[in-house]
Amino acid sequence: MELRQIEHFVFVAEELSFTRGAQRAHIVQSALSSSIARLERELDVQLFDRSRQRIRLTAAGERFRSHAYDVLKTSRLAAESVGEFTGKLSGIVEFGSLISSGPVDVAAALGRFHRAHPFVGLRLRLSQTGASSYLSALLEGSLDLALVSVPDRHPPALAMRLLFEEPMVFVCRTDHELAARSRLDLADVATEDLVGFPPGFGLRRLMDDTLHAAGVSARTQYEVPAGFAAIAELVRNGLGTAFMPCSEARRVDGLASIELTDPVVWQVYLASRQAEHLAPATAVLAQTLLEAAADIRKKVSEGGLEPPRPLIGH
Incomplete structure (x- = not known):
């Protein structure tokens, strides 16, 4: 064998x-x-x-x-364990990404990591059923790191570190009857046909649960397992309205973005096994991503934030 x-x-x-x-x-x-x-x-x-x-x-x-x-994890750890004798970080990191990385430029962080550690292989995975599947993959060892959106619960064997959080906004055409409003209550969108992600996605679950708690039955007529560019295109052509993180809404041209009276906050965590079980390359990449998120928070506090380019085709 x-x-x-x-x-x-x-x-x-x-x-x-x-x-x-x-x-x-x-x-x-x-x-x-x-x-x-x-x-x-x-x-x-x-x-x-x-x-x-x-x-x-x-x-x-x-x-x-x-x-x-x-077996595969042990073989990788054995190969990576001799890195200290070569002075070069090596190995492979399996990384589960999200359709949206919000305000954090994950692509730039991965690029910095690759340039600093060219002997480490990066394997990116993008789930088409939502990031909830990443938790079991982390436990069984087929993933090393993952971005997880709005986890409602997680196994204690995993470390969940908040990467960023930001408010959701309502997005519609500029000629929509709600476009001139400065703020919206969730009840105001009760009759809206929504464009959103499939049910397994964290952002979809976040909005469905929030609307349900407010007594509003979500009517997601169009489910798009792609990026926000595809959602925005459907909204732009009059097929419905949508909820987006504010950083994504800023990237969309020609549509109106309206704040919610009661803020709905999207949270994304960096998930991994506990620190003592991480291979050196995984630990360094995790630190690189956390530092990228810290830089964004610093820019926000200083008022100098510019939206980064998205990671994967949105």
């Missing part, structure tokens, strides 16, 4: 797709399938149920997955 085979298994187990698994492994699908088949022959057990349209892990595959993560 080779580490490469175990890594191939993990990619397919996470994606539940040989096609996407091969893309993550940077090999052709036939090579990945052969690697998994050899692993199953060596173990004398079937790891994946291929009898259905969508593959699934077998019971044996589920049990093997938890140990596979341990």
Whole structure:
């Protein structure tokens, strides 16, 4: 059994797709399938149920997955442990990002880290089902760091450090009947058709819960698992209105942004295992991101904040 085979298994187990698994492994699908088949022959057990349209892990595959993560993590820690003898930080950091990084220029922070530590590989992951899946990935070891939006609860094994927080605003066309208002109560949007993220996303959960607490039934007619540029385009074409963090609203041209009478605050945390379980490269990247957030808070306090460019296509 080779580490490469175990890594191939993990990619397919996470994606539940040989096609996407091969893309993550940077090999052709036939090579990945052969690697998994050899692993199953060596173990004398079937790891994946291929009898259905969508593959699934077998019971044996589920049990093997938890140990596979341990093996890969141990091998990485072993390789990174000799970094002190070379004087160079090395290894791989698996980082879960968000569709929006708010006021923090995460791309710039990652760039600074890469230039300072070129021997560390960065693997970025962007969940299409919301960042709540990152918590379990951190626990099982398939992620090292993640940005998590509005976590309602988290396992004690994880460290959750507040990266930033900012208020939400209501966004509409400039010819909308509410556009001239300076502030809005949540009750004012009770009849609005909203454009937003799918239910698994933290921002969607934040607004749904807040509206529900205010006695307003959210009517999210258009669910967009993409960025705020796509949401803004739907709003601009009259398909509805939206709630956005104020930093994202500042990036949108041609739409009106209105403050809420009772502020709704979006919070994003940097999540990881506890400090004593972090590899050196992960700890340094975490510190880089926290320092980037501290710089933003300093600029806000000094009144010199300019919106950063977004991280991932929004």
